[in-house]
Amino acid sequence: MSATSRKIAFIGLGIMGGPMAANLVTAGHTVTGYNRSRAAVDTLIAAGGRGADSIAEAVCDAEVVITMVPADPQVKEVVLGEGGVLEHAAPGTLLIDMSSITPQTSLEVDAAARDKGLRTLDAPVSGGEAGAIEGVLSIMVGGDPDDFADARPVFEALGSTIVHVGPHGAGQTVKAANQLMVAIHLQSLAEAVVFLENAGVDLKAALEVLGGGLAGSTVLARKRQAVLDRDFKPGFRIDLHHKDMGIVTDAARAVGAPLPVGALVAQLVASARAHGDGGLDHSALLRGVERLAGRATH
Missing domain, CATH: 3.40.50.720 (NAD(P)-binding Rossmann-like Domain)
Structure with a gap:
């Protein structure tokens, strides 16, 4: 070559x-x-x-x-x-x-x-x-x-x-861990957004300062604007993340690794899919938290 x-x-x-x-x-x-x-x-x-x-x-x-x-x-x-x-x-x-x-x-x-x-x-x-x-x-x-x-x-x-x-096989094992962490980050971002909005805080300003501190992450940097705009055009679909959460759940069970938070987020990803959000970007986990908060989603 x-x-x-x-x-x-x-x-x-x-x-x-x-x-x-x-x-x-x-x-x-x-x-x-x-x-x-x-x-x-x-x-x-x-x-x-x-x-x-x-x-x-x-x-x-x-x-x-x-x-x-x-x-x-x-x-x-x-x-x-x-x-x-x-x-x-x-x-x-x-x-x-x-x-x-x-x-x-x-x-x-x-x-x-x-x-x-x-x-x-x-x-x-x-x-x-x-x-x-x-x-x-x-x-x-x-x-x-x-x-x-x-x-x-x-x-x-x-x-x-x-x-x-x-x-x-090691590459796929590390990717499974990546998808576990990304899903948890997205869910925590979604919960923070609803919390901040319900409290009446300027969301754009709040996410800016959070991004500069320990709460900052690539997830926040990449998904901030999508969250602010409620623009869930798929960069990575919830359908695919649902598949990946199944992979990490099975792989973790096989090696005896507990996923207490991951298992819950896997259910929330599945719920988003069941509500018809599977074709949206995985940042649309926000819509699930909005539903739990009694908000209408569009």
């Missing part, structure tokens, strides 16, 4: 994958994208990438294959399924799954890939749509250290915090 430019197949050009693939093009890589909806492929082509009509076409001559799809079933379909990555990628190809899935599925993908002569990394990300667009994602990587080193030029086009966290 060239140290600077790679032939990359990018499978999954959604809210996160689309801008990530575009950033790889900007960094000088040759990127061929595949997505179920053609519009996303056309957007990548407009950004200087290439388009494919099938996974087979996308991966046939790729040095690196990146998958960025919603959940475990989609990873299994595009990687392990008929017409998938393992059926068409050449031996020696580096497969990087950047989806958020269970550690068990990452291990299953790695085992199947090794049987075909491919190398794998699980490399989920944090930072949301804004982080994907700006190329400042946090990337937590599980797998062989040599494969991680080989992939670093690719990761550097996508993120600003790039850390090898352990063997295969």
